[in-house]
Amino acid sequence: MILREALRQAEARIAAGSIPDARLEAELLLMHALRVERAELYARLEDPLPPAAEDRFQALVDRRLRHEPAAYIRGRAWFYGIELVVDHRVLVPRAETELLVETVLGLVKERFAEGQPCTIADVGTGSGAIAVALALHLPGARIWATDVSPAALEVARVNSVRRGVQDRVELLPGDLLAPLPGTVDIIAANLPYVRDADIPGLAPEVRDYEPLSALAGGPDGLDVVRRLLAGVRDYLRPRGAVVLEIGLGQAEPAVFLAWKHLPGCAADLVRDFAGIERVLRILT
Numbered sequence: 014m015i016l017r018e019a020l021r022q023a024e025a026r027i028a029a030g031s032i033p034d035a036r037l038e039a040e041l042l043l044m045h046a047l048r049v050e051r052a053e054l055y056a057r058l059e060d061p062l063p064p065a066a067e068d069r070f071q072a073l074v075d076r077r078l079r080h081e082p083a084a085y086i087r088g089r090a091w092f093y094g095i096e097l098v099v100d101h102r103v104l105v106p107r108a109e110t111e112l113l114v115e116t117v118l119g120l121v122k123e124r125f126a127e128g129q130p131c132t133i134a135d136v137g138t139g140s141g142a143i144a145v146a147l148a149l150h151l152p153g154a155r156i157w158a159t160d161v162s163p164a165a166l167e168v169a170r171v172n173s174v175r176r177g178v179q180d181r182v183e184l185l186p187g188d189l190l191a192p193l194p195g196t197v198d199i200i201a202a203n204l205p206y207v208r209d210a211d212i213p214g215l216a217p218e219v220r221d222y223e224p225l226s227a228l229a230g231g232p233d234g235l236d237v238v239r240r241l242l243a244g245v246r247d248y249l250r251p252r253g254a255v256v257l258e259i260g261l262g263q264a265e266p267a268v269f270l271a272w273k274h275l276p277g278c279a280a281d282l283v284r285d286f287a288g289i290e291r292v293l294r295i296l297t
């Protein structure tokens with residue numbers, strides 16, 4: 014069978030499995046099976062698919078049809094223009110979280126001279142997506158990245174080493190801010206914020222494959238954020254800031270929590286591309 018036909022058949026199987034973007038999914042899986050980039054795939058569309066690669070390809074399509082996220086199958090995900098290693102130990106970094114990175118970069122630009130040292134905590138670092146992106150864009154920053162999951166920190170370590178920022182990203186196991194060795198200028202966090210009642214209705218890719226400890230935020234989704242905000246005061250330097258990713262409908266309660274625990278702070282919200290208030294910026 015030639016590559017074009019293999020792609021056509023895989024696309025039809027994936028579409029029949031009600032998975033959107035079937036053509037794109039099929040191409041990504043075939044690229045992975047052949048270990049080639051897209052340009053090479055297109056150049057070889059009329060070539061025969063070697064039997065071993067065909068077996069690998071069918072196995073990958075089968076996994077996708079069982080709703081395993083494409084990022085886990087390929088072991089890679091793009092975040093803020095950076096290719097990260099990901100697997101079942103970590104949440105697949107989301108496009109919305111790029112807005113959090115963008116917000117922190119804007120804040121550093123506002124408050125620090127270029128290259129001026131600053132210290133940032135990335136709480137619940139998972140794959141290290143936020144910490145690595147910030148380290149690459151802020152050469153003067155020192156970053157402490159915490160996670161309660163030692164398995165997630167192993168993935169974050171791989172990513173920080175692959176991107177050459179391991180000297181400025183320190184990975185610390187433990188609960189929220191407790192592992193930090195001192196105070197910081199900015200606390201950034203994309204913590205679990207899915208409401209318990211919403212978990213059964215999540216896409217199977219998320220519900221059945223991503224770590225529950227990266228998703229579940231209690232009855233209103235804010236359990237972990239609430240505990241974080243209750244403790245931030247002791248870890249913030251003067252003129253410090255907290256930048257949090259939140260979910261739909263959580264802006265108002267999250268702002269009240271900020272006012273409660275950081276009296277006198279200024280809080281504003283950044284909307285994502287869907288118009289949802291996605292990032293809460295708290296300035297002291």
Ligand SMILES: C[S@@+](CC[C@H](N)C(=O)[O-])C[C@H]1O[C@@H](n2cnc3c(N)ncnc32)[C@H](O)[C@@H]1O
Nearest residue numbers: 106137138139160161162188189203204205227
């Ligand atoms: C939504 S994921 C975000 C991962 C990554 N920051 C990103 O944006 O892709 C939340 C992460 O927080 C971690 N986490 C959950 N509870 C935590 C806690 N109490 N202290 C530290 N990390 C926690 C989870 O293990 C998970 O890696």
